[in-house]
Every structure is written in C-alpha cells, then in structure tokens.
Amino acid sequence: MAYHLLRGDHARWMPDGMMQTGTQSEGGRALVVDGVTHRYGSSTAVENINLDIRSGELVALLGPSGCGKTTLLRIIAGFIRQTEGRIILGDEVVDDLGPNRRRIGIVFQNYALFPHLSIAENVAYGPAAQGVSKAEREAETKRLLDLVKLGHLADRLPRQLSGGQQQRVALARALAIKPRILLLDEPFAALDKNLRLDMQIEIKRLQRLSGITTVMVTHDQEEALSMADRVAVLSQGRLEQFASPTDIYDRPESLFVNTFVGSANQLAGQVLSAEAGGAIIRLDAGAELRARTPSSPLVAGQRCTVCLRPEHLEIADDPSGFAAVVEMGLPLGPTVVHEVRGADGAGIKVSEPRRAGTALLATGTPVRVRPLSADLATAYPAA
Ligand SMILES: Nc1ncnc2c1ncn2[C@@H]1O[C@H](COP(=O)(O)OP(=O)(O)OP(=O)(O)O)[C@@H](O)[C@H]1O
Incomplete structure (x- = not known):
C-alpha cells in the first residue's frame, strides 16, 4: 500500500485512498x-466529567446501563447542550455550534442510512450538503467505498446489504465529511458475535490507518479493552x-472499576499497618497479605474490602494461604474454576490454567488458597 505525507497543519502519513481527517498534529489535543x-430536570446524568483526548486516540466510554455514556456522546456531538462545562474541539470551544457545524462523523447502532438512497448516494450526501463539487465527491465516494471494501455494491440500496456491510457504509458516510473526530454509538450492538469481532478488527484497522480521533460508547468491556x-x-x-x-485491568483505582471490569473476589479484612499506596491486611478468611490502596489512604485497624481476581489465586498446599473447602469445580475448557468457601463463610473463585490430566477437586475437599504473588491484591475502605 502506498503512503503519502500530508502537509499543512496536520502532517501525517496516510494510506493510499484515505482522506485527511483531524485538525491536530499527531499527539496534540x-x-x-x-x-x-x-x-x-432535577436528575444528574453526568457530573463534572473531564477528559483530555489526544489526536489519533481511540477512547471508549464504558459503563453499565444508565451511567451517562450516551448523554456524554450526544453532548460531544452537539445534540444536547450541557448544563455546565465546555466541549473543545482542537482549539475551538464548540458549545454554540449545532451538530452539523461541528464537523463530527457519527456512526449509530442502527446505522441510520437513508433507505431510499443508494450506497454511493448515502456516502456522497454529506459532501453534497457541504457544497463539494460533483466530480470531487464522486471520486471521494469511490475511494471510501473501496476502502471499506464495498465499491462493487455502490448502486445497491441499504436494505440489499447485510448488517456488517450496512455498518461499513455508515462508517464511509461518517468519514466522507472529513470529520474532526469520529463518534461511534454502540456500533457493534446489532451484529452477531462472529461478525462483531470481524467489524471490531476492521474498524480498529481503519481508525489506525486514518489516524482519526475516535470516541466510542460501549457497555461491552471486552470491546473497550481490546479496541481502545x-x-x-x-x-x-x-x-x-x-x-x-x-491500567484499568491491572491497576484499578476504585472498587467499582475493580469489580465492573473483569471479575474480582471481594474479601473482608482489617488493616494491620498502612503506608502510602499500600497496606498489610489480615483477611477474615485467615491470611495476611500486602495490598495496593489506590483510592484513599487506609489506617491501621480500619475495616476494608480486598479484591483479588480469580486468576490471581491458586490452590496450593502452602501455610501462607488460607484454609477453604471446595464447593464446586467447573471445567471451562482451557481453565478450571473452583468455587471454594473460606473459614469466614466468604465464597471465592479460583481460576487456574488446565493442565493435561488435571482432575477437578471433589466437593468438600479441604484446600489452601493463596495469591500467585505479592501485590496482586487491592484494598478499599469497607463500604
Ligand atoms: N431525555 C432524558 N430525560 C430524562 N432523563 C434521561 C434522558 N435521557 C437519559 N436520561 C437519564 O440519564 C441517565 C443517563 O442516561 P444515558 O442514556 O446517558 O445512559 P447510558 O449509560 O448511555 O445507558 P444505556 O447503556 O442504557 O444506553 C439515566 O439515568 C437516564 O435515565
């Protein structure tokens, strides 16, 4: 593939056929x-959000239903005027600009293609509204449809395409206006699992190639972690x-992040001693361990909740661990998960790689459980 160095205020290597996007030099804001x-009304949907997004980054807004991610995306797009704060695109405060004057490309979950226009007409619609000449927009439409590998279907109507193809048209249409940033609103939600993975790879590839700054809303943590x-x-x-x-996975800063992203056992304990960033904790289940304390300093004697991921624990006959009894073993293909119960009654999951010939432990087997290594635990003040 041939690459051209685009010049001007946004010098950047671009692949052959990809148009220039963005308003910032590489690495800028x-x-x-x-x-x-x-x-x-009286209910707060988003509260004092601060994000500084670099040029060319793909940022995912991740959270459970109702956490405010769609509201935030719509504020960035200009569909909703925020109650307080500012949206700055490049160096420009855009709060007084409507959505069509912000030069933002948006791909919605349902693609929102014009049903009565052909694929090519859908892509050319934005440039036509911007006053781009016919010859120029035809050339651009062809380039973009080739880029998303749909050049051969340019004359079809949206309903004559599969879901994945329609989504690629939506992406080409969003890019056709040469947007400053691209917003993706749950873009894969309507696709089945296999197609979703293909499209995630495809969009990540196009995003990397174009270098376009992208903000994506998702409630799917795997999607956020793999793409952003x-x-x-x-x-x-x-x-x-x-x-x-x-960092989100290995160094979570709050109990919410620790338990929402990935899974985590929550064990009750008491702080024996504390220093900046860490503490020695005695678990109610019976072991002492060192833990990170990212959210707020803990003090000796304080009750706390210790998070340990199932894959950070192992069943081992070692006095440093704590005693537990096996409740159930689950053979999950390449991993084996044992649910055990500690002396304090806490239910704990231990996930270990499956080795050939490994037998599941029977219900009722007494075991000892320990962290794989020091500093894998994270402690938060008890709720
Ligand atoms: N037009 C509206 N009027 C009143 N409340 C609203 C409106 N739109 C959203 N909300 C509320 O604001 C909060 C945030 O909603 P938002 O749609 O931004 O969340 P979300 O994280 O995108 O959720 P989901 O994943 O379910 O789409 C929710 O409590 C929601 O009920």
Missing part, C-alpha cells in the same frame, strides 16, 4: 471535555477512571 455536567487506547469508565454519571486498558 483533539477533544477536551472540560468539567461537563448535565442534568435532565484509553478507556473512560463511568458509573452513575461520574468518571471513575480514565486510563489505558492495562
């Missing part, structure tokens, strides 16, 4: 969400953490 709060450069985790309208997928 593309979008700032500055102290945004939105209330519907950074993930903004929201809960009840508040930003819990904004970090790389690795």
